Amino acid sequence: xLEKNTDGKNEYILxxxxxxxxxxxxQALKDVQLHVKPGEVHALMGENGxxxxxxxxxxxxxxxxxxxxITFEGKPxxxxxxxxxINAGIAMIHQELNPEPHLSIADSIxxxxxxxxxxxxxxxxxxxxxxxxxxxxxxxxxxxxxxxxELTLAQVQMVEIIKAVSSDARMIIMDEPTSSLDSEETDHLxxxxxxxxxxxxxxxxxxxxxxxxxxxxxxVSVFRxxxxxxxxxxxxxxxxxxxxxxxxxxxxxxxxxxxxxxxxVVFKAENLCGKGFKDISFEVHAGEILGLSGLVGSGRSETxxxxxxxxxxxxxxxxxxxxxxxxxxxxxxxxxxxxxVNEDRKNFGLCLLRSLRENISLPNLPKKQRGxxxxxxxxxxxxxxxxxxxxxxxxxxxxxxxxxxxxxxxxVVIAKWIMANPKLxxxxxxxxGVDVGAKSEIHSLMCQFAAKGMAIIMxxxxxxxxxxxxxxxxxxxxxxxxxxxxxAEILDSTATEEVILAKAFGGK
Amino acid sequence: xxxxxxxxxxxxxxxxxxxxxxxxxIVLLIMMVVIGIMEPAFATSNNFxxxxxxxAINGMISYGMCLAITTGGIDLAVGAQLALTSCVLGVTITxxxxxxxxxxxxxxxxxxxxxxxxxxxIAKFNMFPFVVTLSTQLIIRGLSQVISGGKAxxxxxxxxxNIYSGKFLGMPIPIVxxxxxxxxxxxxxxxxxxxxxxxxxxxxVNAAIASGVSEFWTKVGVYTVSGFxxxxxxxxxxxxxxxxxxxxGIGYETDAVAACVLGGTSFAGGIATIPGVLMGIxxxxxxxxxxxxxxxxxxxxxxxxxxxIIGAVLLDMVMNKRNR
Numbered sequence: 168x169l170e171k172n173t174d175g176k177n178e179y180i181l182x183x184x185x186x187x188x189x190x191x192x193x194q195a196l197k198d199v200q201l202h203v204k205p206g207e208v209h210a211l212m213g214e215n216g217x218x219x220x221x222x223x224x225x226x227x228x229x230x231x232x233x234x235x236x237i238t239f240e241g242k243p244x245x246x247x248x249x250x251x252x253i254n255a256g257i258a259m260i261h262q263e264l265n266p267e268p269h270l271s272i273a274d275s276i277x278x279x280x281x282x283x284x285x286x287x288x289x290x291x292x293x294x295x296x297x298x299x300x301x302x303x304x305x306x307x308x309x310x311x312x313x314x315x316x317e318l319t320l321a322q323v324q325m326v327e328i329i330k331a332v333s334s335d336a337r338m339i340i341m342d343e344p345t346s347s348l349d350s351e352e353t354d355h356l357x358x359x360x361x362x363x364x365x366x367x368x369x370x371x372x373x374x375x376x377x378x379x380x381x382x383x384x385x386x387v388s389v390f391r392x393x394x395x396x397x398x399x400x401x402x403x404x405x406x407x408x409x410x411x412x413x414x415x416x417x418x419x420x421x422x423x424x425x426x427x428x429x430x431x432v433v434f435k436a437e438n439l440c441g442k443g444f445k446d447i448s449f450e451v452h453a454g455e456i457l458g459l460s461g462l463v464g465s466g467r468s469e470t471x472x473x474x475x476x477x478x479x480x481x482x483x484x485x486x487x488x489x490x491x492x493x494x495x496x497x498x499x500x501x502x503x504x505x506x507x508v509n510e511d512r513k514n515f516g517l518c519l520l521r522s523l524r525e526n527i528s529l530p531n532l533p534k535k536q537r538g539x540x541x542x543x544x545x546x547x548x549x550x551x552x553x554x555x556x557x558x559x560x561x562x563x564x565x566x567x568x569x570x571x572x573x574x575x576x577x578x579v580v581i582a583k584w585i586m587a588n589p590k591l592x593x594x595x596x597x598x599x600g601v602d603v604g605a606k607s608e609i610h611s612l613m614c615q616f617a618a619k620g621m622a623i624i625m626x627x628x629x630x631x632x633x634x635x636x637x638x639x640x641x642x643x644x645x646x647x648x649x650x651x652x653x654x655a656e657i658l659d660s661t662a663t664e665e666v667i668l669a670k671a672f673g674g675k
Numbered sequence: 676x677x678x679x680x681x682x683x684x685x686x687x688x689x690x691x692x693x694x695x696x697x698x699x700x701i702v703l704l705i706m707m708v709v710i711g712i713m714e715p716a717f718a719t720s721n722n723f724x725x726x727x728x729x730x731a732i733n734g735m736i737s738y739g740m741c742l743a744i745t746t747g748g749i750d751l752a753v754g755a756q757l758a759l760t761s762c763v764l765g766v767t768i769t770x771x772x773x774x775x776x777x778x779x780x781x782x783x784x785x786x787x788x789x790x791x792x793x794x795x796x797i798a799k800f801n802m803f804p805f806v807v808t809l810s811t812q813l814i815i816r817g818l819s820q821v822i823s824g825g826k827a828x829x830x831x832x833x834x835x836x837n838i839y840s841g842k843f844l845g846m847p848i849p850i851v852x853x854x855x856x857x858x859x860x861x862x863x864x865x866x867x868x869x870x871x872x873x874x875x876x877x878x879x880v881n882a883a884i885a886s887g888v889s890e891f892w893t894k895v896g897v898y899t900v901s902g903f904x905x906x907x908x909x910x911x912x913x914x915x916x917x918x919x920x921x922x923x924g925i926g927y928e929t930d931a932v933a934a935c936v937l938g939g940t941s942f943a944g945g946i947a948t949i950p951g952v953l954m955g956i957x958x959x960x961x962x963x964x965x966x967x968x969x970x971x972x973x974x975x976x977x978x979x980x981x982x983x984i985i986g987a988v989l990l991d992m993v994m995n996k997r998n999r
Contacts, residue, residue, distance in 0.1 A: 477885060498887035507885070515885045518878030520945045529875055530886040532868040540866045583886065 179238075180205040180369045181226070181257075181338060186235035188221055195221045198235070199395035201388055203338065206367045208360060210380045210401070213390035213413055214630070214668070219373055222390070223340050227252040227259045240337065250279055258331035259340040260324065272318075273298035273311035276330045301333045305359070321352035328359060338369040345379060346464065357383050375462045377406060377672045389413055407665075410672065414630070414664040422635030423607060425614045426654075427454040429638065432489075433622035434505070434591045436474065439483035443469035444646045447483070451591065451622045456613060458637030459626045461671045466646035467626045468510055471593045475507040476500040487590065501530050504590035508580050508597055510626070512573075516580040519569040523561055524550045526568050527583045553582045558608060574605025581612065592616060595626045610636055630664050642670040649673060699939060699954050702987050706958065710965035717968050724847060728839075730960035731849035732915075734953070735908035736927055737934040738860045739790075739901030741952045744935050745864075746877040746897050747944030748804030752793060753905040753931060755815035757924030760786045760909030762819040765828030765919025768835060775835045783906040789815055790902015794895035804898075819921040828919040839914035849911050856907065861949040869896055878945025933980070934959050937987050958983070 183201040187194070196218045203209045211219045224230045226237065228246035237244045239255060246252045249259065267275065273295045274281075282290040282297070298311035307325065315323060324344065331339050345353045360370060360383055372384055380387065381401060388398040389412045396412050430453030439447040444466035451457045459467040472478045474485060476494030485492050487503055494500040500507075509515035517526050527550045528535060535546050550564050557578045561571055568576060577597065584592060594613070598606040613636065617623055627633040633640055634657050642650045650670040656662035669675075711718040736753045743750040760782045767778035789811065796807045830836070843851045864870035872893045875883035884890055913919055938955030940947040962983060966976045 475885075496887070496889070497885055498889065501887040509885055514879070514881045516882055518875050518882050518945060520878050520941075521874055525871060525874065529871060529883070529888065532871055536868060540862060541868065541871070543866065 179203060180240055181244075182238040183222065183226070184236050184238075186222065186225060186232045186237070188225060188230060188232050194393055196225075196232075196393045199390065199393070200398075201395070202398065203369050203371060204386075205337070205369050206364050207385045208364060208370045208372050208383055210384035210387040211371060211373045211390065212375075212380065212387055212409065213396075214628075217390040217413070218393040219390055220342070221393075223259065223342065223371070223373070226340065227257060253331070253334050253336065256335060256337040257340070258334065258336040258338075260327045260331065260342065260344060262343040262346060268314070268316035270315050271295075271312050272302065272307075272309060272315065272326055275315055275326055276301065276311075276333055278330075280334065301329060305329050319352075321348050321355070324348070324356070325359070328363075332363065332368070336368065338371065339363065340371045340373070342373045343375070344372070345374065345376065353379070375672065377409070377674075381406070406674070407669070410668050411665050414668055422632070423611045423614060424456075424636050425618065426638075427614070427617045429453070429455050430620060433487065435486040436470075437484040437486070439470060439473065439480055439485065441469065441473040441478060441480045444473070444643075446647055449641055449648065451624055453590075453620045453622050454617050455638045456617055456623045456625055456636055458633040458640040459624060459643060460628075460630065460633050460640050460667055461643030463628055465643040465671070467643050468595050469646075471507060471595060471624065471626060472509075474500070475505060475593060477507075497530075501587055501589075504588070505593070506530075506584035506587050506589040506591070507593040508577075508584060508595060510595035510599065512576060512580060512600070517568045517576060520567055522567055523554065523559070523564040523571075523579055526579055527553060527564070527586060530583055531586050549586065550582075553586045554579070557582045557585065557612060572602070572605070574601040574609075577601050577605065577609065578612075581609070585616070589621065591622045591624065593624045593626075596628065597625060598627070598629075598632065630667060634664065634667070640667065642667055644671055644673045650675075698990060699937060699951060699958070699987060702937075702990065703954050703958050703961070706961055706965070706983075710961065710969070714965070714968045717965055722964065722968075724850070726957070726960045726964045727853065728847045728849045729964070730956050731853040732908045732912050733927070733930050733934060733959060734853050734956045735856060735904040735911070736931040737938075737952055737956050738856065738949070739904040740928070740931040741935045741938070741940050741947050741949070742864070742873060742897040743804065743901055744932070744940050744942060745873050745944060745947040746894055747880075748797060748894070748897070749808065749932070750790075750793065750898060750901045751805065751808040751928050752789065752812040752815055753901065753908075754924035754927040755812040755819070756786050756789060756902060756905035757909045757912060757927060758921050759789070759815045759819040759822075760906045761913040761919045761923055762823040762828070762921050764835075764910065764913050765830060766822050768832055769828050769830055769919070775832055779910055782910065783903060786906025786909065787899055787903040790899040790905070791895065793902065794898030797898060798891045798894035816921065823919060823921045825921060830913060830917050830919060836914055836917055839911055849915075852907065852911065856904070857949065857953055863900075864947070864949050869893070873897060874945055874947075876944075930959055933984050937984060958987070 179202045181201065181203040183199070186196055186199050188196040199218065199222060201222065211223075213219050221230065225232045228248045228251050239257065244255060246255055252258070270278070276298050277294050282294045284290045295311045302309070302311060305325070307329065309318065309322070315326070318326065328339065344356060348356060363370060372380070374380055384401055386398065386400050387404065387409065389396040389409065391413055432450045433453050435450045437448050447470050449457070459471075461467050469478065473480045474494065476496045476499055485494075487505065492503055494503070494505070513519070518529070524547060528546050532541060535541055535549075547564070554561070554564055559571075559578045559582060560575050568579060571579065581597070597609055597613070601609065613623055613625070625633065625636060638654050640652045641648050642652070652662035652667060707718075716722060736757075739753060740750055763782040763785050764778055767773040767781055768775060793808055793811055796802055796811070797804050838848055841848045864873065872883065872888045875886065875888050876890055876893045880890055909924075912923065916923075934955035935947070935952055936942070936955070937958050938948070938951030938953070940952060959980070962980050963976065966979060971979070
C-alpha cells in the first residue's frame with residue numbers, strides 16, 4: 168500500500184503546493200509548501216501564529232485554502248471536514264483532546280463508523296470484539312467496554328491514536344501531543360510513533376519542545392509569519408540554526424515606547440507556585456513596563472491570574488509596596504490596586520450585552536455610591552471622561568459593548584481598570600485581535616500610564632511587541648522563569664529575538 | 676456627507692433601541708384598544724382599578740422571577756412559597772391567635788428563609804436553579820400541607836382581610852403595595868450595585884467575577900428577594916380569599932415567567948427592565964380580564980394567553996434582530 172515509488176515521482180505521501188489563506192484582512196498563509204514522505208516523522212515548527220495550525224486545519228478540511236493544491240498519495244485531495252479527511256486516510260490528534268467521557272473505548276474508536284444491524288441498531292457485540300482485537304495489538308491495558316472517563320489523559324490520547332490507525336489512516340497529525348504527558352508517558356508515545364513509522368504511516372508532529380523534535384523527528388519544516396521558510400532533515404540542522412530560521416526578522420522600532428522614570432518597587436513576588444507555574448520571583452517598579460515572554464502555555468497567564476486572585480496560589484509570598492498581601496478573589500486584588508486585563512476578552516473582559524457605562528463602572532461601583540444608590544450623574548461623567556481619555560470610538564457610552572470593534576472593546580476593558588486607578592496593571596495579550604491603529608493607540612496609552620507611575624506587567628506572545636514596549640523582559644519556559652533581558656540589551660542588540668526565543672525553548 | 680449618513684444611522688439606531696425597549700408597550704396599547712372597542716365596560720376606571728388589584732399578586736412573584744431569570748436561572752418554588760406563607764398565616768392568626776402584624780412578619784420571614792435556602796443551594800453548590808427550585812418546591816408544598824393538616828384554615832380577622840379590601844388615600848392597598856414594590860425593585864435593579872451585579876452575573880459570569888463581583892452573594896440575594904416577594908404576594912392572596920390553603924399557587928410560576936418574557940427579560944440572562952416586567956404583568960392581567968368581559972371561556976383564555984406570549988416574543992426577536 169505504501170511502497171515508495173521507485174521512479175521518484177511519487178516519493179511524497181502528502182504534497183501541499185502554493186497554499187494561501189487569508190482571514191478577513193490578515194494573510195495567514197502565503198504560498199506555502201509542505202512535502203511529507205511515507206513513514207517519516209515530520210516536524211512543523213514556528214512561533215505562535217506562524218501558520219502551522221492554519222495549514223493543518225486546511226489539510227483536515229476545517230478551512231479551505233484560497234489558493235494552492237494538495238496531493239495525497241499521488242491523487243488530488245480536497246476534503247470537506249475532519250470526517251472526510253479520516254475517510255481519505257488523514258487523522259489529526261488535537262492538542263486538547265475532546266472525546267465524549269461517557270462513551271466506552273469501543274464506542275469511541277468506532278464513532279461515526281459504527282457496526283450496525285440493519286440501518287439504525289448498533290451491533291455492540293461485534294464492535295466490542297473488533298475493538299478488543301485492535302486494543303490487543305497495541306497492548307492497551309484496558310478492555311473495549313471501559314469508559315473513556317476512567318482513563319488518564321495519556322491513555323485517552325492513545326485511544327485517539329488507535330482510532331486513527333484502525334480507520335486505516337496513512338498520515339496522522341499530532342498537535343503538541345506531549346504537552347500534558349509526563350516523561351514515562353512520552354516515552355511510550357514515542358515507542359508507538361516508531362511502530363507506526365515502521366508500518367509506513369507518516370506523522371506530522373507539531374511541537375515547541377526542541378528536545379523532542381530532535382529525538383523523534385526525521386525532517387523539519389519551518390514556518391514564519393505565514394510563510395514557508397525551509398525544510399531540512401534534522402540530522403543536517405542545529406538547534407541554533409533552527410531558532411534563527413524561526414525568528415528571521417529585524418526588530419523594527421515602530422513602538423511608541425517612551426522611557427519613564429523608574430521608581431520604587433511596587434509589586435514583588437517571592438517563590439510563587441500554583442497550577443502551571445512554579446517558583447516565580449520577580450519585582451516590578453513604578454513607571455516600569457515588565458514584559459513576560461514565552462510560549463503559549465508556559466505559565467505566564469496562569470501566574471498573573473493567580474496574582475489577581477482568579478486562581479489559587481499554593482505557596483509563595485506577594486508584596487505590594489512592601490506589605491505582604493494575599494488575594495483570595497479578584498475583589499480583594501482590585502481593592503488593593505491590582506487590576507488585570509484578561510487575554511480572553513469575550514469571556515473574561517466584557518458583558519457584551521450591557522452598555523459601555525455599565526461595563527466600565529462594574530468593578531468601580533463601591534466607590535460610586537451615594538448612600539445605597541449609585542450616583543448615576545457622577546458615574547456617567549466619569550465614564551465619559553475615561554472613555555474620552557482612552558479614545559474609545561463609540562457614539563455614546565450607553566451603547567452595548569458588542570456593537571464596538573475589537574480594538575474599541577479592548578479599550579473599554581482597559582478603561583474600567585484605569586478608572587480603578589491601579590498601582591499595578593496586568594495586561595494579558597492586550598493587543599490580540601486588535602487592528603493596527605488601535606494597537607498602537609493601546610501602546611501609547613501604556614506609556615502614558617507608566618509615566619504616571621503605574622507599574623505595568625504585559626504578557627505578549629508577539630516578540631516584536633514585547634521587545635518594543637518593555638523596560639525589562641522575563642522569559643518563561645515550562646512554568647518557570649528562564650532568564651531576563653533589559654531594554655538596554657535589546658537596544659544595543661545583545662538581546663535579539665533569537666536570544667529570547669532560545670530561552671523560551673529552554674536554552675540558556 | 677459622511678457626517679449626514681452617520682447621523683442618520685445613529686437615528687435609526689436610537690429608533691431601534693426605542694422600539695426594542697418599548698415595543699411591548701405598543702402591544703399593550705393595541706390590546707387595550709381592541710378589547711376596549713369590543714367591550715366598552717373594559718375602558719372604565721373601575722375596571723382598571725380592578726385589574727391593578729388583581730395583578731398585584733402576580734406582580735410580586737414576577738419581579739422575583741425577573742431577578743432569577745436575569746441571572747440565568749429560574750425560581751419554580753414561588754407557587755409553593757405562596758401556599759406555605761398562606762398556611763403560616765392561617766396557623767398563626769387563626770389557630771394561635773397571634774397579632775396579625777407579628778404573624779405577617781413571621782410569614783415573610785419563613786418565605787425569605789426558603790428563598791435564602793434556594794439561593795445557597797444554587798450558588799454554593801453550583802446546582803441548576805431549575806432542578807433546585809423544582810425540588811424545594813416539593814419540600815415547601817409538603818411542609819405547608821404538614822402545618823395546615825391539609826385542610827383549609829379560614830381567616831376571619833378584619834384587620835387582616837383589610838390588607839386586600841382596604842384603601843389607602845383612596846387606592847386599594849394591593850395597588851399601593853404594587854406601586855411601592857415596583858419603585859423599590861426599579862431602584863434595586865437599575866440604581867444599585869446589587870442590580871448591576873445581577874446584570875453582570877447573568878450577562879457574563881466570568882467577566883463579572885474577573886471584575887470583582889461575588890457570584891455567590893449576587894445569586895443568594897436574588898433568590899432571597901424572590902422568596903420575600905412571594906411572601907408578600909401570599910399575604911395579599913390570603914387576605915383576598917380569607918382562607919389559608921396548602922393547594923394554592925399551583926401554576927403561578929407560569930404567569931410570572933410569562934410576564935417576564937413579555938417584558939423583555941432574556942432567558943439567556945443579563946437583560947431585563949422593571950418597567951418592561953410591569954407591562955408584562957399588565958398584559959397578562961388584561962388578557963384574563965378582557966376575555967372574561969368579552970365572555971371567552973377559560974379554556975380558550977389559556978390558548979389565547981399562549982398565543983399572545985409567543986407573538987410578543989416573536990415581535991421582540993424581530994425588533995431586536997441585530998442584537999443576536
